[in-house]
Amino acid sequence: MDTLDRACLGAALKRLGRALGTKPGKRLACLLLPLVAACAGSGLIPPSNIEIDPAALEQMKDHGDRMIVVTVANPSESVPVLAGTTVGGYGGAPGYAAYGGARATVAALASDYRLREVTAWPIVELKVHCAVFEVTGLETRDAVLQKLAHDSRVQIAQPLQSFHTLSSLSGPPAGSLTAPGYDGNYVSLQHGLRDIDALAAHRVSQGDGVRVAVIDTGVDVGHPDLAGRVVLARDFVEEDKSRFNRDRHGTAVAGVIAANPSNGRGIVGVAPGAQILALKACWQGPGGNGSFCNSLTLAQALVVAIEAHAQVINLSLAGPPDPLLAQLVTFSLDHGATVVGAVPPNGDLRAFPVGVPRVIAADVAGTGARAASVIQAPGRDVLTLTPGGRYDFQSGSSFSTAYVSGIVALLLAVDPQLDAGKVYAALKAGIGEGAASGTRTVNACGALDAISQHACPPVSAAR
Template structure:
């Protein structure tokens, strides 16, 4: 460790201890929710996600059958569905869950805050040395990386945070007010990224990273700050769409939510990672593990499980969470306890790794985090510590030394449903199994040679409108891609399309097709963007020829009622760009639709 880093650490610790007498308050632990079976949920709304390939018009038909009106979450496929008064949310979810066009439907459960474990310990920044952060700081302090803090807001006036903040969003109130309602978010933000080397207060793990405050809560009549699955999923999607590489959600009771999982997968598809706290109930939370996010349990200064920390097979990493000295809403500093603070410690380490090696994918950073963790408890991954306690020094060193292997192995793909030679009609659920030696980045579904849908997150499933092709045999092929550009195609599955046909004779076709851009919507995009369009015509979609252009340059074309394209915006200049689709029917009638988006 360099002398300058030693001096910096001493200054920060001395300042923190000097301020101990000024602020000896204690914070909240991780915001906690009761088990799903007992938890409250939002009345009058639910959450759904359409399979890739389902058009906006088809989705509208589904939700309108229940009197619903949908609202899209950012550039993702998830939707909040507002329901009319008097309907049973449970009944609508049960019915929509059986629809093959949807990935899931779930209640929008409330996440309730819980008071912290009170501990009279006012500590110095012991966790900084425990995880080897000063050694990591010799090579990186997180510059260039944005960490989204999804919480109660962040106090922008705090002297250790004000220079770190970038514009965020209040998804609860749909505005830009990200002030801290309950103080929890300010403490979490400071743990991850309070300013380093400024001779005051505390040191965040990634003290040169940017903090994006995303407020996901409201203040209830008791003074608490609950959130919903919908605001958390919306917050993660917002962070991913606006350039954050790391998102921290120090709430519990959310790891089983299909909406939160989908949002985390969406962020991972853009090279990011989502960190979630394990909880403070000191029990096995009995949650099924998932690779969508990183669940963090808490350790103390002796590398033992914190007395309050929950555990379970879903835990993937551990980090210090007892007596964490950090920023508070009173513009001072205090010691906080909970997995709420173990999670942003880990998120900060990920930020350091990404700053040291911006070219690494989220999956690669995650793998190195796990491989370099200090193995505690039972050998290997265990339910208490996951892969072990995070080690910033080793993780950053491994990231800097990592050499991307030459990947010449193509992914494997196979269509699991429908079966070959089966008869299909209307909306057809298509399921694809895909795997790769490194990782699958996306799967395209081709029908008769035209890409009709793209899916960038497992499980790979699609909704194909078979009315877009003529009756008779249609050939389905799935193509899986990896990060190196290798592509692997499935065997062709031929199915018999047997849709009802109209017998009415149309004397002359003068009506142009109706065309729609389902994704993206107007707004901000980054990373890989799944562009999807749909078209219909009075003479049938089978005769439509669709062309897709970006800034006037044709990038894809195909026959039928749907077309999909993967737009890698990393190869596009930042700024405003126009996506245009033109649909032309067999009679030569044409219509055009455009949307403008901003590439970050």
């Protein structure tokens, strides 16, 4: 059992002990078996407290303009239960169960406002019971939300919102993968690595063991350059392992962060020693172009990232401000994680996730006037991984976000106690001129020098 597995098991045992008021012993063996199964390995299985309901997800996609998200207090009689046990639950779903008050409140709200419950689950971290409803009456969704906002039983009432990843395919620059006689070692084409001095930074840190949650589409966990890098895989939208492995955007983001070339062939990630938690919360669009997520799938992925003790959470996506997601991101920040989010093309820093205080906003270097708070990183013609063991060039702030997350992993491998504020200060201290592009960009060596005394000469200076 690796470090992540032990962390998962330990955290769940603590929750069980608090719930039952005793230390786990032999009489709990039947409860522990499904827990160990849920924590072991990187199998593509539903997380322990969430049941994937494809029918409910299809309803949300087909009738999204009538869907709302509501949270109510989860009262003290609610008891967390291990996956696979039969105590209570939401319609028999495995995981945490809510009793009495929370369920009664949700049922009463459905009756009072002519709502149909689509799905519901307790968010233990926020001490709430979360439900997705479809508005079935004659009133508009906005009218119902306005009434719910004034209902003392309700903590959050919001639309079920949509979010999109921020990337596009781009043509290969001069000296591409099709160059005659090319030997398959593509590092010379990774201009972004040179811009941020990542190869020089690797003399100090490779991000060894740092857990980076990639909340995105699926990831090709079998890609040779990700061998041994993906330690956890969860799917919140489809339960289709084959499709998970064919998803393009998550594979590309994971490659920028943690690719580790096999036998000297392939590309190098910013933090090739990092551990990737591949959390699929987004559907890949037709032909691999564009991906979208919603409030529910992102919330579920964030909860699992928190419970898996992710040290870095990469959100290469953007959408409208979202109260539920903002609360979960804030919880993760309060408990030591660093969250990196993508700036949308219009530069709106009120959007989710960059609008949440303390989230590190990342954008493409050289995009013009941007707020001084934004960390700029490479994002044009980024050579990265694609499914099926392949490679391609892509562009967008999705990949700027991944570059920044990789540098954060380098920092945390040197000093795991850094919080998001100190990480951000180090990133700002490391801003410099990119060696390949000549644009102002974050510099991995400069950031490492800001937190340690290790010598990290930039590649250009070392030559």
